[in-house]
Amino acid sequence: MSAPMTRGRVAIIGGGIIGLAIGWRLAQAGVAVEIFERGEAGRGASFAAAGMLAAGVESEPGEAALCALTRHGQALWPAFAAALEAASGIAVGLREEGTIEIALTRDDAARLRHSFDFQRRQGVALEWLNAAEARAREPQLGPQLAGAVFSPHDHQVDNRRVVIALRAAFLAAGGRLHERDEVALAVENDRAIGVRRGDGTLHEADRVVLAAGAWSAAVAGLPACARPAVRPIKGQMLALTMNPAAPLLRHVLWTPRVYLVPRGDGRLIIGATTEERGFDASLTAGGILSLLEGAWRAMPAIEELPIAETWVGFRPGSRDDAPLLGPSAVAGLVLATGHHRNGILLAPITAELITRHLIEGVIDPAMAPFLPDRFAAQPAAPAA
Ligand SMILES: Cc1cc2nc3c(=O)[nH]c(=O)nc-3n(C[C@H](O)[C@H](O)[C@H](O)COP(=O)(O)OP(=O)(O)OC[C@H]3O[C@@H](n4cnc5c(N)ncnc54)[C@H](O)[C@@H]3O)c2cc1C
Numbered sequence: 234m235s236a237p238m239t240r241g242r243v244a245i246i247g248g249g250i251i252g253l254a255i256g257w258r259l260a261q262a263g264v265a266v267e268i269f270e271r272g273e274a275g276r277g278a279s280f281a282a283a284g285m286l287a288a289g290v291e292s293e294p295g296e297a298a299l300c301a302l303t304r305h306g307q308a309l310w311p312a313f314a315a316a317l318e319a320a321s322g323i324a325v326g327l328r329e330e331g332t333i334e335i336a337l338t339r340d341d342a343a344r345l346r347h348s349f350d351f352q353r354r355q356g357v358a359l360e361w362l363n364a365a366e367a368r369a370r371e372p373q374l375g376p377q378l379a380g381a382v383f384s385p386h387d388h389q390v391d392n393r394r395v396v397i398a399l400r401a402a403f404l405a406a407g408g409r410l411h412e413r414d415e416v417a418l419a420v421e422n423d424r425a426i427g428v429r430r431g432d433g434t435l436h437e438a439d440r441v442v443l444a445a446g447a448w449s450a451a452v453a454g455l456p457a458c459a460r461p462a463v464r465p466i467k468g469q470m471l472a473l474t475m476n477p478a479a480p481l482l483r484h485v486l487w488t489p490r491v492y493l494v495p496r497g498d499g500r501l502i503i504g505a506t507t508e509e510r511g512f513d514a515s516l517t518a519g520g521i522l523s524l525l526e527g528a529w530r531a532m533p534a535i536e537e538l539p540i541a542e543t544w545v546g547f548r549p550g551s552r553d554d555a556p557l558l559g560p561s562a563v564a565g566l567v568l569a570t571g572h573h574r575n576g577i578l579l580a581p582i583t584a585e586l587i588t589r590h591l592i593e594g595v596i597d598p599a600m601a602p603f604l605p606d607r608f609a610a611q612p613a614a615p616a617a
Contacts, residue, residue, distance in 0.1 A: 281546020
């Protein structure tokens with residue numbers, strides 16, 4: 234366990250939802266904290282995401298520790314959103330209709346029943362719906378429907394608004410943000426001493442937090458022993474435009490192939506592909522086709538909707554799909570990365586655990602399964 238730090242300066246590499254949330258909490262606690270972001274804060278994966286807070290329907294066998302963290306994180310969201318809105322004056326679009334997961338065929342229904350039984354055994358509150366009950370909640374569901382699950386606690390938030398609000402709250406709490414400043418880690422005598430800025434100057438800090446998302450392994454200056462096993466997992470997405478006064482859909486909807494997320498402003502987000510293609514940012518015909526086809530099979534009425542936007546994002550994937558949280562092999566360097574498909578959901582709990590670790594030197598039991606040294610015996614991932 235590293236020594237407690239009561240006064241000290243913290244430098245954060247990366248101004249996505251993770252870096253901003255940690256920075257905001259540290260600044261609120263009176264710590265001198267500066268965030269270095271090579272582009273515009275909040276424009277990485279945190280901008281690309283769908284904003285689902287899906288701890289329940291995302292629970293999978295073999296991920297018990299991660300499920301505990303995601304459910305803990307989910308429980309923090311309502312208070313986090315309220316505090317963020319109060320601090321920033323910006324509404325973050327937390328919607329609490331819950332999620333419906335549908336089966337289109339009998340095979341889908343058998344698979345859905347299997348995960349329903351598993352998730353219920355984990356204590357997730359879920360309700361099985363027959364086709365008529367599902368259609369009563371979402372009348373635009375198509376004719377092909379073999380069953381559904383309602384998950385009342387799997388909500389959504391407007392992740393783009395969240396990062397804008399976090400940026401404002403961080404600055405209002407006294408944090409300093411340096412945008413368009415790509416930094417390298419500065420290490421001396423095996424200890425992180427700060428960050429080397431784009432202009433070559435050294436910004437000294439007592440602790441450095443690495444929160445560079447999918448780019449975390451590629452940050453210059455990282456010794457091999459501390460380079461996180463994090464790689465980009467490409468996701469293509471698109472948004473359609475619904476009439477906000479008469480939206481086609483109100484719940485978050487999971488289908489066997491895609492998910493659909495209706496925003497309050499009428500945008501209907503459809504996502505997402507999962508591709509191992511490094512940082513290839515191209516949108517492909519096959520990717521967009523599979524999203525539209527998957528959504529259309531569930532809700533044929535989408536075919537009338539205009540396309541508003543298409544985009545690509547890079548999830549920070551780790552070897553076990555769980556985040557890397559806590560001290561690294563380099564003294565003074567703390568990792569907060571590898572959140573993969575759950576970084577929006579896990580932002581409040583990550584900020585709480587990392588802030589506590591930095592201020593009190595505590596490794597909370599909730600953080601212990603996610604310490605970066607769990608991969609120490611394995612060779613580091615190549616920097617992408
Ligand atoms: C298509 C898609 C859909 C998703 N949907 C969901 C969802 O519904 N729910 C959910 O919980 N999660 C979702 N996610 C995952 C979530 O978006 C990520 O886990 C989360 O945004 C990671 O946040 P981050 O701050 O670590 O990374 P990012 O937001 O990518 O931020 C990292 C930042 O670090 C900066 N940076 C990198 N290198 C340097 C450097 N050397 N110096 C300075 N700055 C640097 C980058 O410019 C970037 O801004 C989705 C992701 C994708 C791609």
